[in-house]
Amino acid sequence: MSEFTDHWALGKALVHRVEEWSGPFLTPQLLFAGFEPAAYAECKEAVPAAYLDAASDALQARLQSWVVEVDGQRVLIDTGAGNDKIRPGIPLFGGLQTPFLERLAVAGFAPEDIDLVVCTHLHVDHVGWNTQWVAGAWEPTFPRARYVFPLADAEYWDPRRSHLYPAKTGEAVNEGFFEDSVRPILEAGRAELVQGSVELLPGLRLDPAPGHTPGSTVITLESGGERAMFVGDVVHHPLQVWNPDWNSIFCEDPSQARATRRAVLERAADLEAVLVPAHFAGQHRTRVRRTPAGLRPVGLDGVGL
Ligand SMILES: [Zn+2]
Numbered sequence: 001m002s003e004f005t006d007h008w009a010l011g012k013a014l015v016h017r018v019e020e021w022s023g024p025f026l027t028p029q030l031l032f033a034g035f036e037p038a039a040y041a042e043c044k045e046a047v048p049a050a051y052l053d054a055a056s057d058a059l060q061a062r063l064q065s066w067v068v069e070v071d072g073q074r075v076l077i078d079t080g081a082g083n084d085k086i087r088p089g090i091p092l093f094g095g096l097q098t099p100f101l102e103r104l105a106v107a108g109f110a111p112e113d114i115d116l117v118v119c120t121h122l123h124v125d126h127v128g129w130n131t132q133w134v135a136g137a138w139e140p141t142f143p144r145a146r147y148v149f150p151l152a153d154a155e156y157w158d159p160r161r162s163h164l165y166p167a168k169t170g171e172a173v174n175e176g177f178f179e180d181s182v183r184p185i186l187e188a189g190r191a192e193l194v195q196g197s198v199e200l201l202p203g204l205r206l207d208p209a210p211g212h213t214p215g216s217t218v219i220t221l222e223s224g225g226e227r228a229m230f231v232g233d234v235v236h237h238p239l240q241v242w243n244p245d246w247n248s249i250f251c252e253d254p255s256q257a258r259a260t261r262r263a264v265l266e267r268a269a270d271l272e273a274v275l276v277p278a279h280f281a282g283q284h285r286t287r288v289r290r291t292p293a294g295l296r297p298v299g300l301d302g303v304g305l
Pocket residue numbers: 123125126233278279
């Protein structure tokens with residue numbers, strides 16, 4: 001345990017969080033397409049300071065990964081921005097030198113301990129540690145792992161197929177990631193491209209959740225009658241629980257992203273699941289409750305998780 005790693009149990013499974021980066025990231029006015037000042041004024045006071053600086057409107061964000069220990073396997077969900085990447089479209093995540101692997105070791109895992117890597121979707125901040133720069137080449141970071149990528153995203157973001165998808169919202173900000181963090185895995189024969197719903201392991205299922213990207217997925221962990229939903233960027237920030245129609249400016253298909261977000265939040269409420277978004281600061285997870293006034297997060301302050 002440290003400031004950068006922690007863990008919690010879900011039934012017989014264990015979930016370890018490993019943090020790569022933390023900081024403020026934009027304001028609601030800039031991040032959310034569909035932002036409404038009146039709706040923001042109604043809910044902002046209920047958001048703890050760990051998630052939102054009320055004075056400056058700065059949203060707090062994290063890049064973090066989860067290692068799920070389930071069915072005797074170690075599954076790494078999302079791999080952050082990575083070190084040494086060249087990122088002209090988002091300099092914030094370029095040239096990083098973070099001690100992510102040292103933090104993974106603090107959590108108890110060496111790269112060779114990871115059996116399975118799952119990227120909830122293919123975006124610059126979810127694939128970085130798939131590879132590392134070794135002796136002049138991008139090599140798979142996790143030498144034994146098979147890597148699961150959504151097929152729809154692998155097709156959508158492949159620069160060799162860009163003529164098929166000419167109007168990508170995230171084209172500029174995501175420049176470079178496919179060649180340094182996805183193609184080396186494909187060429188090493190280590191990738192498994194999936195579509196539809198897939199049982200990754202007993203107790204761990206992948207379901208499509210398109211909109212943010214065409215291949216976005218939700219990973220559901222079920223153990224001992226409890227559930228956790230790793231939702232990637234279907235939800236970026238707690239404000240979107242109050243306001244499910246607020247997309248991020250990085251969502252590729254706005255109407256589909258809104259429908260998916262609402263459906264995922266409703267499902268989390270129905271299942272009383274722990275919702276684990278990729279970028280939450282604070283407690284890094286929440287639950288969702290249905291109220292007469294709409295959906296509300298539970299546990300942002302750590303109570304009721
Ligand atoms: Zn993201």
